[in-house]
Amino acid sequence: MTDVPQTYDETGAVVHCQLFYVNDSQQAQIESLQSLIAEHKLPIVLETELSTEKLTQKRRQQLSQTSSQPILLLDEKDKLSWISDGLSVSPEWDKLQRRVVSAGRKSELLLQAAKITADSHVIDATAGFGHDSLILGSTGAQVIMLEQQPLMALLLLAEQERMSALPNWQKLMSRLHITNADALSYFTETGSVENKQSTIDVVYLDPMFPEDSYQDSKTGKGAKVGKHMQALHQLACPPTLEEERQLLNSAKAIVSRSAQGQGRVVVKRPQFAPLLAEQPASESWHNEAVRFDGYFV
Numbered sequence: 001m002t003d004v005p006q007t008y009d010e011t012g013a014v015v016h017c018q019l020f021y022v023n024d025s026q027q028a029q030i031e032s033l034q035s036l037i038a039e040h041k042l043p044i045v046l047e048t049e050l051s052t053e054k055l056t057q058k059r060r061q062q063l064s065q066t067s068s069q070p071i072l073l074l075d076e077k078d079k080l081s082w083i084s085d086g087l088s089v090s091p092e093w094d095k096l097q098r099r100v101v102s103a104g105r106k107s108e109l110l111l112q113a114a115k116i117t118a119d120s121h122v123i124d125a126t127a128g129f130g131h132d133s134l135i136l137g138s139t140g141a142q143v144i145m146l147e148q149q150p151l152m153a154l155l156l157l158a159e160q161e162r163m164s165a166l167p168n169w170q171k172l173m174s175r176l177h178i179t180n181a182d183a184l185s186y187f188t189e190t191g192s193v194e195n196k197q198s199t200i201d202v203v204y205l206d207p208m209f210p211e212d213s214y215q216d217s218k219t220g221k222g223a224k225v226g227k228h229m230q231a232l233h234q235l236a237c238p239p240t241l242e243e244e245r246q247l248l249n250s251a252k253a254i255v256s257r258s259a260q261g262q263g264r265v266v267v268k269r270p271q272f273a274p275l276l277a278e279q280p281a282s283e284s285w286h287n288e289a290v291r292f293d294g295y296f297v
């Protein structure tokens with residue numbers, strides 16, 4: 001096992017992760033992960049270990065049950081995953097190829113709600129696995145992706161690097177700007193910098209919500225929780241009502257200075273979930289699983 005120098009964020013909190021890799025030829029990939037951690041000042045320490053046995057589903061389950069620290073896996077295709085509760089999760093942006101190519105079509109409710117163009121500047125303030133950021137970025141817009149959890153930020157940065165090697169994805173990758181930050185702190189900072197604030201046209205919010213709000217409690221209708229969301233529930237909590245208010249209000253303040261004069265905040269909720277911060281939306285779009293609430297400013 002190799003220990004690497006520690007890095008710290010302003011709060012001093014450090015996440016120690018165990019990184020399993022599967023063959024000796026992956027040193028370059030490990031170094032590249034270390035460079036991402038250093039360059040983006042992620043408070044992460046990687047403890048690397050060559051896995052001599054096959055990481056079967058059973059072994060992953062065992063590892064996640066016995067280890068007190070997050071477990072990462074660099075597989076034989078150099079894809080970085082997080083092993084959470086025996087499940088292996090990663091952004092897997094390549095799986096969104098069909099949606100990315102056809103984005104802009106009516107089927108993407110998110111794009112109907114966000115109404116962005118190639119000239120737009122968007123903040124996805126709760127990036128998660130970055131799936132919605134990809135859809136937003138597929139329009140040609142620039143997307144700042146904020147993610148508060150260092151582990152998630154590392155998964156995003158590693159995925160961006162992996163996908164940037166594929167010629168068809170390079171342009172889209174260059175429009176995504178990943179930052180490990182809490183959205184509220186970022187908004188406060190951005191709000192105090194004159195020119196920066198005028199460039200944001202849309203803020204997109206998809207905060208965590210209680211696990212039981214995905215389905216209607218009476219009818220049982222609604223979405224099942226997918227493995228990506230299950231994993232995220234291990235890391236992040238839903239905001240309190242007061243935090244929801246702060247998030248929505250500061251997002252509105254940011255887009256109110258949109259250079260295009262058409263600022264809006266778009267909030268994603270499970271179809272039957274209550275409104276964010278109990279604030280009525282200007283317009284909503286929904287299907288049988290999700291709802292997008294638009295706040296026009």
Ligand SMILES: C[S@@+](CC[C@H](N)C(=O)[O-])C[C@H]1O[C@@H](n2cnc3c(N)ncnc32)[C@H](O)[C@@H]1O
Nearest residue numbers: 126127128129130131132147148182183206236
């Ligand atoms: C529901 S997930 C978002 C999923 C995302 N839309 C996607 O397509 O993968 C919420 C994510 O937002 C992050 N998050 C929640 N509150 C945040 C905040 N205040 N600032 C930055 N990130 C936040 C959580 O850590 C989590 O990764």
